[in-house]
Amino acid sequence: xxxxxxxxxxxxxxxxxxxxxxxxxxxxxxxxxxxxxxxxxxxxxxxxxxxxxxxxxxxxxxxxxxxxxxxxxxxxxxxxxxxxxxxxxxxxxxxxxxxxxxxxxxxxxxxxxxxxxxxxxxxxxxxxxxxxxxxxxxxxxxxxxxxxxxxxxxxxxxxxxxxxxxxxxxxxxxxxxxxxxxxxxxxxxxxxxxxxxxxxxxxxxxxxxxxxxxxxxxxxxxxxxxxxxxxxxxxxxxxxxxxxxxxxxxxxxxxxxxxxxxxxxxxxxxxxxxxxxxxxxxxxxxxxxxxxxxxxxxxxxxxxxxxxxxxxxxxxxxxxxxxxxxxxxxxxxxxxxxxxxxxxxxxxxxxxxxxxxxxxxxxxxxxxxxxxxxxxxxxxxxxxxxxxxxxxxxxxxxxxxxxxxxxxxxxxxxxxxxxxxxxxxxxxxxxxxxxxxxxxxxxxxxxxxxxxxxxxxxxxxxxxxxxxxxxxxxxxxxxxxxxxxxxxxxxxxxxxxxxxxxxxxxxxxxxxxxxxxxxxxxxxxxxxxxxxxxxxxxxxxxxxxxxxxxxxxxxxxxxxxxxxxxxxxxxxxxxxxxxxxxxxxxxxxxxxxxxxxxxxxxxxxxxxxxxxxxxxxxxxxxxxxxxxxxxxxxxxxxxxxxxxxxxxxxxxxxxxxxxxxxxxxxxxxxxxxxxxxxxxxxxxxxxxxxxxxxxxxxxxxxxxxxxxxxxxxxxxxxxxxx
Numbered sequence: 001x002x003x004x005x006x007x008x009x010x011x012x013x014x015x016x017x018x019x020x021x022x023x024x025x026x027x028x029x030x031x032x033x034x035x036x037x038x039x040x041x042x043x044x045x046x047x048x049x050x051x052x053x054x055x056x057x058x059x060x061x062x063x064x065x066x067x068x069x070x071x072x073x074x075x076x077x078x079x080x081x082x083x084x085x086x087x088x089x090x091x092x093x094x095x096x097x098x099x100x101x102x103x104x105x106x107x108x109x110x111x112x113x114x115x116x117x118x119x120x121x122x123x124x125x126x127x128x129x130x131x132x133x134x135x136x137x138x139x140x141x142x143x144x145x146x147x148x149x150x151x152x153x154x155x156x157x158x159x160x161x162x163x164x165x166x167x168x169x170x171x172x173x174x175x176x177x178x179x180x181x182x183x184x185x186x187x188x189x190x191x192x193x194x195x196x197x198x199x200x201x202x203x204x205x206x207x208x209x210x211x212x213x214x215x216x217x218x219x220x221x222x223x224x225x226x227x228x229x230x231x232x233x234x235x236x237x238x239x240x241x242x243x244x245x246x247x248x249x250x251x252x253x254x255x256x257x258x259x260x261x262x263x264x265x266x267x268x269x270x271x272x273x274x275x276x277x278x279x280x281x282x283x284x285x286x287x288x289x290x291x292x293x294x295x296x297x298x299x300x301x302x303x304x305x306x307x308x309x310x311x312x313x314x315x316x317x318x319x320x321x322x323x324x325x326x327x328x329x330x331x332x333x334x335x336x337x338x339x340x341x342x343x344x345x346x347x348x349x350x351x352x353x354x355x356x357x358x359x360x361x362x363x364x365x366x367x368x369x370x371x372x373x374x375x376x377x378x379x380x381x382x383x384x385x386x387x388x389x390x391x392x393x394x395x396x397x398x399x400x401x402x403x404x405x406x407x408x409x410x411x412x413x414x415x416x417x418x419x420x421x422x423x424x425x426x427x428x429x430x431x432x433x434x435x436x437x438x439x440x441x442x443x444x445x446x447x448x449x450x451x452x453x454x455x456x457x458x459x460x461x462x463x464x465x466x467x468x469x470x471x472x473x474x475x476x477x478x479x480x481x482x483x484x485x486x487x488x489x490x491x492x493x494x495x496x497x498x499x500x501x502x503x504x505x506x507x508x509x510x511x512x513x514x515x516x517x518x519x520x521x522x523x524x525x526x527x528x529x530x531x532x533x534x535x536x537x538x539x540x541x542x543x544x545x546x547x548x549x550x551x552x553x554x555x556x557x558x559x560x561x562x563x564x565x566x567x568x569x570x571x572x573x574x575x576x577x578x579x580x581x582x583x584x585x586x587x588x589x590x591x592x593x594x595x596x597x598x599x600x601x602x603x604x605x606x607x608x609x610x611x612x613x614x615x616x617x618x619x620x621x622x623x624x625x626x627x628x629x630x631x632x633x634x635x636x637x638x639x640x641x642x643x644x645x646x647x648x649x650x651x652x653x654x655x656x657x658x659x660x661x662x663x664x665x666x667x668x669x670x671x672x673x674x675x676x677x678x679x680x681x682x683x684x685x686x687x688x689x690x691x692x693x694x695x696x697x698x699x700x701x702x703x704x705x706x707x708x709x710x711x712x713x714x715x716x717x718x719x720x721x722x
Contacts, residue, residue, distance in 0.1 A: 013280025038415035097500030134545030274615030280348035339363035341395030426451030453508030461634030465704030487573035641698030
């Protein structure tokens with residue numbers, strides 16, 4: 001039995017109660033009595049509304065299922081009218097601009113990469129918050145962006161041939177973003193400061209200034225012997241570092257030892273899809289790390305090259321200008337916290353009726369309480385210089401649900417004595433009913449919205465589940481080629497710009513899922529910038545540094561001005577269901593699709609259930625490491641459930657694929673000593689049973705979400721382990 005405390009008609013897990021009383025509340029000027037009274041009132045008032053919204057989801061889904069069962073030949077005009085009649089599609093609001101105030105520059109005036117990390121892992125969280133700055137030399141040297149040809153293989157020892165390629169790449173890049181009046185950076189033999197400007201001495205004896213002298217911000221060290229020179233381009237900063245004692249600096253004519261880029265401008269500290277938090281114990285771990293980030297006290301020990309290192313948050317960078325003034329550059333990424341959506345409850349708190357409290361209400365109150373430490377200056381570091389709290393709210397279906405989140409945030413502000421709209425909202429455009437009503441969704445939070453983005457995987461999972469009864473879906477890879485996805489991506493940008501997001505808030509794009517393929521990312525993720533997004537998700541600090549290159553190639557805010565002139569995306573295209581044009585697949589093709597889906601499901605689920613790992617690099621069926629979280633799981637499980645529903649495959653085929661793929665996943669994890677193989681006993685493996693349930697019970701899962709079953713089986717596993 002879990003120890004609990006009863007207070008203000010709430011039954012609270014002892015560990016959560018102790019955390020709030022002893023760690024979160026002290027220093028906030030919020031008394032214990034006030035906090036629990038207000039929290040209890042919010043839970044009592046808003047839980048029924050939360051449940052009513054979920055009931056609306058179920059009713060809409062039942063209506064859509066019934067429609068497709070009764071209308072096998074889809075007439076699009078009739079279908080669209082039906083969606084309007086049931087209030088799935090709502091009348092669009094008049095034109096407006098968002099009114100969000102007190103937004104930090106990283107969100108409003110700068111464009112750059114965004115990280116999303118599981119907050120339950122302190123080391124990952126610290127790596128992300130410190131990824132505001134990243135070494136371009138290291139990012140190039142350690143990835144496939146630099147080829148291994150001509151003796152440039154990486155190894156344990158430094159390879160000067162590879163290093164030469166890295167330096168050539170970086171200096172060519174410098175020629176593009178901070179070009180010289182004459183010559184180029186590869187010819188530089190010294191960088192020196194005069195009282196007026198930066199000058200560069202070249203190998204042929206010439207002296208050159210920058211083409212844009214205003215790009216030079218300042219320096220560290222002394223004016224006669226600077227340790228670093230700081231520049232700006234397209235609103236992002238970059239640093240040239242000099243160290244003649246380093247191996248790199250000694251070999252460079254100008255003593256240049258590294259190029260450091262401003263990289264992850266923002267990071268989403270995630271309490272949702274990338275974590276496995278199923279009870280009070282797990283929630284406290286997440287909240288404690290968020291508290292450590294807000295107070296600046298979070299640290300993590302790790303072993304590096306045989307030495308124990310303590311990692312903590314980076315300091316700001318103090319830069320001196322030629323005129324003798326000083327400029328402070330933030331040393332850390334600006335942090336959002338992603339709360340959970342409206343669906344799940346958590347046994348960390350039980351209400352007066354004996355019900356688990358909606359987890360979204362739990363997150364909103366406690367993560368905002370913790371963020372008070374930042375607003376009150378209880379840290380040597382500052383997260384928001386504008387006095388705002390940034391919460392990403394995922395998995396909302398339509399404007400009524402956004403309005404509910406807006407009400408929830410207002411109640412939290414009132415409870416914590418915060419000015420109205422202190423808590424800013426990020427809206428994830430990842431559900432179909434939100435996409436087709438996006439303008440209304442933004443309007444419902446127009447005074448606090450600060451972020452919208454697209455997410456292909458969750459959005460596709462909802463696409464499949466919503467139209468589950470319409471017919472068999474295309475093969476998963478082919479879904480990306482159907483009309484709705486391009487319209488969905490364009491619509492997000494079009495609506496955001498029409499609502500005045502440019503230089504006020506973020507328009508974001510989704511994750512690059514293959515962390516070991518950085519050359520591929522460099523070649524293709526520029527598309528997200530060229531689409532008009534002023535941020536996009538990347539899977540690692542290294543990827544953030546490399547993706548930052550794209551924001552120097554494209555001035556996003558200039559591009560956004562041009563995009564406002566194009567014809568907006570068509571809602572009819574977004575409503576086009578990605579059904580298979582024909583289903584005459586061979587048995588081999590069907591089994592290939594099943595194996596691909598089942599292997600991905602099992603590889604992720606076994607870590608979630610057995611180890612409580614909500615996000616990791618999971619090898620796919622071809623042993624390519626992919627960053628996986630619940631969104632990936634949702635699309636794969638729903639895809640098989642759809643094929644089962646329409647008799648494309650049989651239960652026996654799916655079961656056979658699951659068992660075959662479990663053996664493969666077991667082999668892929670053979671080097672993990674803590675791993676328990678599923679194939680030893682399928683009937684006893686909780687992880688295997690969870691994976692199977694996600695498929696065979698997929699049609700019944702609310703909106704196709706994986707959380708209810710994952711939580712159920714993870715709790716069972718925790719009971720087994722205890």
